[in-house]
Structures are given as structure tokens and as C-alpha cells.
Amino acid sequence: MKILIIEDESALSKSIAAYLAAENYTCELAPDKKTALDKIETFDYDCILLDISLPDGNGLQVLEALKANHKTDGVIIISARDSIDDRIQGLQLGADDYLTKPFHLSELSARIAAVIRRRRFAGNNVLEAEGLLLDPQARTVKVRQTPVDLTKKEYDLLLYLLTNRNRVVSKQAIAEHLSGDGEGLFDNYDFIYAHMKNLKKKLLQAGWTDRVKAIYGMGYKMEVP
Amino acid sequence: MKLLNKTVQYYFLLSVILLLVAIPVFYVVLKKIVIANVDARLVATKTQLVPRLQVMQFRNGEPVLGNDITLEKVGPNAARDSLYTADTYRLLTSHLVINRETYRLQIKSSIANHERLITSIIILQVLLLSFLLTGLLLVNRSLSRKVWDPFYKTLQKLRAYKVDDAAPLQLAPSSVNEFSALNTAVEQLAERSRQAYVAQKEFAENASHEMRTPLAIFQGKLDLLMQTDPLSEEQASLITDLATASQRMARLNKGLILLTRIQNGQFPETGQVAIRPTIVNLLEQYQPQLQLKELTLQQDWVEEVTVTANPTLMEVLLGNLLANAIRHNVQRGNIIIRLAAGVLTVQNTGRTEALRQDRIFHRFSKQSTDADSMGLGLEIVRKICDLYGFEVTYRFEAPLHTFRIVMKH
The missing domain is CATH 3.40.50.2300 (Response regulator)
Structure with missing residues (x-):
């Protein structure tokens, strides 16, 4: 590219x-x-x-x-x-x-x-990471054949991590990405942990090996080869 | 006190004193004149009468000479003529010697009529003077008002003048030198402050915009720094602090630019904004924060309010108010939102003392130790309220901090 x-x-x-x-x-x-x-x-x-x-x-x-x-x-x-x-x-x-x-x-x-x-x-390329399939056009997530039901925030978070794979994404960046215009009013990043926890739980249940690492409270990194 | 009244007051005082002094003086002088007049007549009557009496023969007793004249025989007496007032009469007493006998001649003249005349004259005089005085006062007043008219017009324009008005101050020309000089001076002053304001505004705007590129570089380098490998926990913690500071700078910058933009009137497009759905929508967005603090939310929608305003600005206004109520709240606190009769009230629990009324809506007057409060939120709220003529007030009634926005009267 x-x-x-x-x-x-x-x-x-x-x-x-x-x-x-x-x-x-x-x-x-x-x-x-x-x-x-x-x-x-x-x-x-x-x-x-x-x-x-x-x-x-x-x-x-x-x-x-x-x-x-x-x-x-x-x-x-x-x-x-x-x-x-x-x-x-x-x-x-x-x-x-x-x-x-x-x-x-x-x-x-x-x-x-x-x-x-x-x-x-034209919108149809499916993002893939270790058996995790994310279709941006249909906004669906599957782990191999198992569909995963995510909330909008969880989906956005996953897509954000996937497009920034193998790089540390700061919690500030995630907060700004997730809250859009409302960002700037709060400095509390705790809500990211909640979303992250739920997302990881759902992906694990669907059989995905967790590849998202927390980096010393600085941010997160999705490590996929 | 008006300058007009002040001058008139002095005139009035002088006139009253003059009137009070003049009336008794006038009375006394008039009375003196009348008495002198009466006396002269009495003397004239006597002079006329004496030669006639000298040749008169008295047959039996004293002759009757008339109502006002009496002649009586008295013992030898060399007293001189005398004039005095008795009762309502003026009396002339004189001693004559007729046929070797001494007679006392008394001539009297009533002064009651003259007294009445004097009183009438005085009353007339007082009335006349009073009318004259009132007339003068009125004329003076209306004249002063006319003369001072340009001054009041200037004052009125100055009151309405705002330094952020786009147009320069224009005052009505006056033919009075003093006023036209005043107007020129005021116009120049206003123009200078306007230019200073514009320059300051442009500076704030430019500075805010120019700051963005270095901020972007800073943030970019930080993002790259995060990618370095290996990264120790110590380094990560330093980077996190830097990232937080950078985020705050970015927000501050955003807030300042928003303020400048509101002041510049760069939100001209307006629409009908319904308050309730906007707030419900915002609360939906702030759900994570509400849950984190375990806040109890009470919503009281009595009557929907729809205002004509810029939707973005309304969202900023309401967003800031709600975010404040959440941010400055305590764990497991309360938020009460009430919309009724054109008034929005947002109440929240929080610190147990009141915020400082005089500074609360001012830039950077943050009154909390919370690092993420940047002290611009409430100023933005006030600026938006000013823009649309809303009235925003703050009140503290333990334990609730109350913000009240009157949107429609």
C-alpha cells in the first residue's frame, strides 16, 4: 500500500x-x-x-x-x-x-x-487475526465458525486494535476513539477496562486465544503474527 | 441625583429664600408708605381746619365738626402735635388756642381699608411670584432636558455598547461643543478598546491554532515512543504521564478554540433543539461514567422545552453541565435533572461547601483538585447562555449543587 x-x-x-x-x-x-x-x-x-x-x-x-x-x-x-x-x-x-x-x-x-x-x-475485505474474522461491512465478528455477539463499543474497540495490530495503542487514544465527541469531558479511563474485559471474555468463550496484552497500564497491544 | 435636579435645586432654594424674605419686607415697606400717606392727609386736614376754627364762635359747648374730628376744651397745655395708631385708626392730636382757651383737636382716619388693600396686594404678589417661580422651574427643566439630550443619548449608546460588537461605536452628532468633544473622545476610546479586543481575540485564536502542530508532533512522537522495545515499566509509567499531559493540552486547546469561536459568532446556523432528547442522548453517552461512580439519576420531565439554537452548541452546553454534575460528584451520589416551564435544573451531590459564586463562570477558576477539570467548561456554558439570552445561575443548598438555566421566560 x-x-x-x-x-x-x-x-x-x-x-x-x-x-x-x-x-x-x-x-x-x-x-x-x-x-x-x-x-x-x-x-x-x-x-x-x-x-x-x-x-x-x-x-x-x-x-x-x-x-x-x-x-x-x-x-x-x-x-x-x-x-x-x-x-x-x-x-x-x-x-x-x-x-x-x-x-x-x-x-x-x-x-x-x-x-x-x-x-x-469496496468494503469487503475481512480482517483476520489468528482465526478471528471481522467483516467491516457486515459488522460481524466470528472466531472460526462461531459468531461472537459484541456491543457497538466492543466491536469498535476490536476493530481499532485489529487495525493497529502489533503496536501499542494508548488508553487515551482508545478513550478518544470510543467516546467520540464526548471525549474531553472525562479523564477517567476505567470504562475502557470494563469494555476490554467483556470483549476478551466473549472472544475467549468463542474459542479465541487471547492476543491482547495490557502494557503496564499505558495501553494495549494485539500481538498477532 | 441628576445633574439637572442639582442645578434646579439651587435655583429653587434661592427663589424660596428670596420669597420668604421679600414678602415681610414688602409688607413692612408698603405699610410704612400707607401710614405716611394717611399722616400727610391728616396734617393737610388740620392745616385746612385750623384757620376756620380760629374764626368760629362757640355758643354751646364743643361744636360737632364731623365723624372723624373732635374738638374738646382742655386745661392749658403746651403739648406738641402727636400722631399715633390706635386700634384701626390713625389719630392726629393737636392743641389749639381759640379765644384764649385751649382746645384739643383730634382727627382720625381709619386704616382698616388700607390694611385690607395691603393684604390683597401681598396675596397677589405671592401668587404672582409663585407662578413665576414654578414657571421658571418648569422652563429650566425642559430646557435642561433638551440641552442634555445628546448626553443621555451618548450614555444610552455606551450602555448598550459591547466591546465584541462588530460595528464601531457611532454617536449622534451634537451642536454643543462640550458634547461633541465628549462624543469624539468616547468614540476614540471605544474604537481603541475594540481594536485591542480584536487583536487579543486574534492572538488567542492564532496561538491556539499554531499550538496544534507542535502538539501533533508531540503526540506522534509519544505514540512512537510507546512502540519502542524493550520498554521498562518505569519508562511506560513516564510515557503514560506524558500522554495524559498531552491529552490535557489538546483538550485545553480545543476548549479555547471553541470559546473563541463562540465569541466570534461562528455558529450562525440555528435549528429547533428539543432539550429532553438531547439530554437523554448525552446521558446514554455518559453511561460508563455514571456507572463507575454508581450515581443515582433522577429525571423529572415536566414540560418539554424547545429552543432555537445551534444544535452543536446546545449539545456542548448540556454536555458540559451534565459532565460537571458527574465529574464533581461523589461515589454513590445523586443527580437530579428537572425540566419545567422553560427552566432546566441540574442538581448534584459533591463537595460539601459552596463554590465561589463570583468566580464560578470564569476561565481557569477551577475549584477542584480533580486534574481532568480544566476550568473552561463553565465559562463555555456561560458564553453559550449569553449568546442565546439564557440565564444561568448557581446555588448551593447542602448537599446539592444546583445549576439553573432559564431558557424561556
């Missing part, structure tokens, strides 16, 4: 590239609009991460160029601005998602995975 990161802050783009490398994504960096336009003209990407404020222009012009060339690359805008107008403008120009800085790399990774699923596999 090829990803283009259009972002002028090299410290940020390098972090993103380093995190995504663990998922077998190949990342290319474009620090300004000119390089970005050159690259999208020559290559096709599975997903483009686009910062709107670039040193030599507005990132939205890159979106317009993509549209003009009938490219089907998935685009996620990563921006410091998060007003509704900015969002609407970006999404109207054909961006798939809009992520406001600061964000957790695990969240970005989950969003990229979702965009690629939609764009490249």
Missing part, C-alpha cells in the same frame, strides 16, 4: 511514516504543494494525507488537481483548523475524511485503513 504524506512539518510526517511502516505501508513525503502536485501526477496512491496549510499554497488545491485528473486516491485531510466550514469545504472537494491536529497515530492508522477498505476493496 502506498501512502503520500503531504505535510510541511517534517517531524510530524516522519512520525506518521514510522508508525505506518509497521503496517507494511510504503510512505512518501511531500513537504510542499509543488512536490505534492508532481507526485500525484506521476504516481497513484492508496491514500493521501493532506495538510491544508502548506508553505506554498493551500492544500485544497491538491484536492482540486486530483479531482481534475480523475484520480481515485483516498484522501484524509489533517489540519490544524477544525471549523465546520473547513470540514465541509474539504469533504465537498472529495476528501474521504478529516482529522484535526493533534491526533493519535493509532487513530490516523484506523482512518487510513477505513479509507483504503472503502476505496480499494
